[in-house]
Structure formats: structure tokens, C-alpha cells
Amino acid sequence: MNTTPSSPSAAPAPLSLRPFRPADDAPALRRWITTRAELVTWAGPAFTWPLDDAQLTAYAAEPDRHTWTAVSPDGRPLGHISVRGTRLGRVLIAPEARGQGLGETLLTLAVARAFDELGLPSLDLGVYTHNTAAVRLYEKLGFRTEQVLKDVEEVDGVLWSALQMRLTAPDR
Template sequence: MTTLSLTPFRPAEDGPLLRTWVRTPTELMTWAGPSFTWPLDDAQFAAYAAEPGRHTWTAVSPGNHPVGHVSVAGTRLGRVLIAPEQRALGLGRTLVSQAVGLCFGELGLPEVTLGVWAHNTAAIRIYESLGFRTEQILTDVEEVDGAPWSAHQMRLTAPAR
């Protein structure tokens, strides 16, 4: 497994790089749902990072090179993103695994929930490999580029202590 560290997301420093990872309105919807507007800007990242109860992290590889992003609000894991040039290397699974570890450890959450677009099968495979299970499928909740998008609502319960 690749080693990553999760460091607090700094909007002014990390936002410009994150913006280069989300290159189109469709990629923005895939990453964050309808909560951001295109084009991404510094004000949106600052507001996002300042949301009460939201924990945001940048994933860095050895050598302190940013390679990903993730956040948690309440029990909801989201905004999982790997830098385009770093995809298909196993970093997504490592990033989610570490974020879940923080949720159940440092944050003391009883469960972690998430939503993922039904067509994002690579992400669904990662979540299922870590124990997440689909509890509900929301059909046609968004329309993107003229196509309806459905979403899996998934849950993982904290291990017994």
C-alpha cells in the first residue's frame, strides 16, 4: 500500500492546485455534486474549508507532494479526489482508508456515510473493498450533459471496540 499523509487543507495554498484537477463542469459534478459552481474559485474553497463541522485534508505523498483531497462533514465522507496523473495507482483506496481511520479514530464517529454516482464504478469498488455497503440508490437525482445521474448512498459502521 502506498504511503500518504493527510494534512489540513489550506484553501489559499492547496486550492489553486485542486482547481487544476477539476477541469470541466462535469468533473466538478463528479467530484462534489451540485455544491460548487463552475468555474471553481478561491472564494468557494475558502467558504468550503470554513464550513462548521467540516474537516478537510490534502493527501500528500512522501516528499510532501499533494496527490489528493478528501473531507468529512458530520459522518459524511466526500469530495474524494486524486490528481489526474496519479489515478489508477491505488492512491484512492489508500486515501479513503486513511480518512475512514481518522473518522473512527480521532473523530470518534460511529459510522461513515457517503454518496457516489452510480456510473463511478471505480470509486464504488474502492468503497466496497473497504466494507461500505449500498443502502439506497437515488435514481436520476441530477441531470448532467443531458443524461440523468443516479447515486448510491453507502454506509460503513465503526468496528466494535
Template sequence: MNSMPSPLALRPFRPEADAPALRRWITTRAELVTWAGPAFTWPLDDAQLTTYAAEPDRHTWTAASPDGTPLGHVSVRGTRLGRVLIAPEARGRGLGESLLTLAVARAFGELGLSALDLGVYTHNTAAVRLYEKLGFRAGRVLEDVEEVDGVRWSALQMHLTAPDR
């Protein structure tokens, strides 16, 4: 297997440096809910991101290009992978797969987790396909868990077990 170096590197999310980019990538309430469910209020602000980054047992990372430009974000809290986002201007280049591959490796490696879970809205089919490609398996669907702009959204719960060590 030819292993190409990742176009991204994960570094700790620093609200003071990284919040402006994250806020720039999320331009509507629907995008905010897609990214984080109901955890934040619109509009997203630095105070909310600072509180989020300080949550106990949460590991937050910025995915940066080789020159240090922030291009993505991801976090793990407990065994829950979430808050996955690629900068709009960087989408369509396979960076989501790179970001998730790095995050899963961190979760199973340095964090020592034996499994990961996530939730993704069922209408976010590109994300569902990517998670499946990386080995996540669909579990149950939680119907109508959120309402955005008058539309009820359902969430798919997914699971990935660490490879044998």
C-alpha cells in the first residue's frame, strides 16, 4: 500500500487563534447545527468556542495545511467523535478523509480508545458515505431530533471499533 503523507496535520485547537476561521466557515444556523447539533447558539461566538474547548475530557484539534493555514476542525469527547468540519474553500479535495483518518488514529493511538461513536444527520449523505468508507457502521436512526428552518432532521448513530492491537 502506497502511503502518501497527509496534506493535513492535527494540532490542538487554540480558540484565540483558531476561532475566527471556524466562525468564518459557519455562516448560517443550519451550518452550525450540521456541525455541532444543538450544542451552540446562533450566532457562534468566541466565548462559546472557548467554553467548548475547555470542556472536561474533550480533545479539540485544528487541521492545518503544511504552511499552518487552518483548513479543518474535529474533536473527541469520551468516545464520541464529532464537530468535523472542512473549510468551505478546501472542500472537494479529499481533506475530510485525511482529517478523519488523523483523528481516528489519535483516538485509537494516543487516547487509547477501543471504539468511537458519532452522530450524523441523515441528509448529510456525503458525510455518511465518508464515515462508511473509513469503516464506521450504521446503528440506529434517531428520528426528528432537530428542527432547522421548519424542517425536522433525523440523526444516524455510527460506530467504529479499534483494530486489533
């Protein structure tokens, strides 16, 4: 009989990244983005409303685009993120999973992939100034504002401004 106390098993990571598969993952993205304003918040002016499978398939096939779906330990899609060149974007957590710290986990995983696997020297992103929770999270992770772009998008008659932010890879 083993009398050595057993060590507590580590809890499974709350998220992992796998490649975005439009055929499997597009329905979740469409379910999470229910208005034109949500679409613009997620992707800027790159897509047209309503979001559809053809747009998502073309997006996933863009040259130099790395797209990932964040999945729970049981394989449920809970988020999305992408990198194209040195541009991080299309960050989204499923509405039902928000407020649990998964955005930080998603970003941490993607930043690690960008710097460690893709070897990028830095990451840039754009975020609308009214998306204060996202701005706070990016700042917490070390992103710094490089530029403020005033009134770059009009949504439902309201002008939106954006921040351009950058995170430099740690010295190796």
C-alpha cells in the first residue's frame, strides 16, 4: 500500500487554442455576434453585416493569417483570436463565458504563440476607445498606446475613436 500523500491533480487549463475551422466554428462566431455594432467592435470594417460563412471562410484563408478558436477542456468553443503579420485582432469571448478571466487567458495564449512559435518581434492591435474593459486588459498585459485615431468609424450615427497599441516581445 502506498502511504505517500497524493498530490492534488492540477486543474485543467480553462482554455486551449486550436486552429479555427470555419465549418465547425463559424456557427459559434455568428451566434456570439448579434448586431452590426458587435461586428464592428470585433473586426472593424473588415466584414459586412450580417456575418456569414463565406466571409469567415475567406478570412481564415487570408495569407499570413493565423486564426485560433479557444476551447474549454471539453472542447466547447469559448473564444476566438487571430494574428496576421504582427497584427493581433478579432479577439472575442463567448457572451456566456465573459467575466471569468478567459479574455486574459486567451490573450496570454495567443501572445505566447506569436512570440514563441511565430517569432514575432512585437504585436500591434487596434481597439475602440469605448471598449474600456478590453483597453484595461491590453494595458494589464503590457500593451501600450502608440496612437489615438479620432472618429475613425461611424456606427449607428455615433463616431468611434480607436487606440493603436503595441507590445514588444520580451528579450530572449
